Amino acid sequence: MEREVRTTSDGSKTLFISDLNESYHSHHGAVQEAQHVFIKNGLNLVETYEINILELGFGTGLNVLVTINEFLKTDKNHIINYFTLEKHPVSTAEVNELGYSNLFPELRSAYTEMHSCPWNKTVEILPNFYLTKYECDFFDLPELGLPKIDLVYFDCFGARVQPDLWEMPLLEMVSETMNTGALLTTYSSKGSVRRNLKELNFEVQKKAGPPGKREMINAVKLHV
Secondary structure, three states: OOOEEEEOOOOOEEEEEOOOOEEOOOOOOHHHHHHHHHHHOOHHHOOOOEEEEEEEOOOOOHHHHHHHHHHOOOOOOOEEEEEEEEOOOOOHHHHHHHOHHHHOHHHHHHHHHHHHOOOOOEEEEEOOEEEEEEEOOHHHHHHHOOOOEEEEEEOOOOOOOOHHHHOHHHHHHHHHHEEEEEEEEEOOOOHHHHHHHHHOOEEEEEEEOOOOOOEEEEEEEOOO
């Protein structure tokens, strides 16, 4: 899968796949999008002492990075267990060219560690922040034996290029990993996704999207 590094409107970079005409982040601003969708409308809405986060998928590691950045602003006695899946890991050269550590210089060592640490093994990136990366297909999720999840970062490629990732089979697998009251946040506002989540007994809310996108989705699981 050929990828090239492109600069987005907020000055941060993303990866672009020409064969799919799809980028890993919004061209309106990679960091802006991550902070709006997954921090402002995700992490900051979860108030439990220990948070289990599931991300689909790891990609450039930007969502992990902004999560660590926010975590360090809060009470360090909190614990985050971050589980992330990725079928096509980025290369070391791509990581270096993206230059995210230049945007968060105080997190340079954490960013290096999150990309260099082994797959399928839990690593304490920082005190009380545990990262487990799985190199696997998203549909392998039931086989991973994850603990119950409190927050889902649903950050798959768009439905235009990978429609199966937004349909009932994968959404149901994700739902089955989640606690009652757990939150799923995603940049998508696609009508069929909202309908599928409602059918899976989520309370679905359309929220203002990040720059360049009118709406996004928050969905709370009502019961197991």
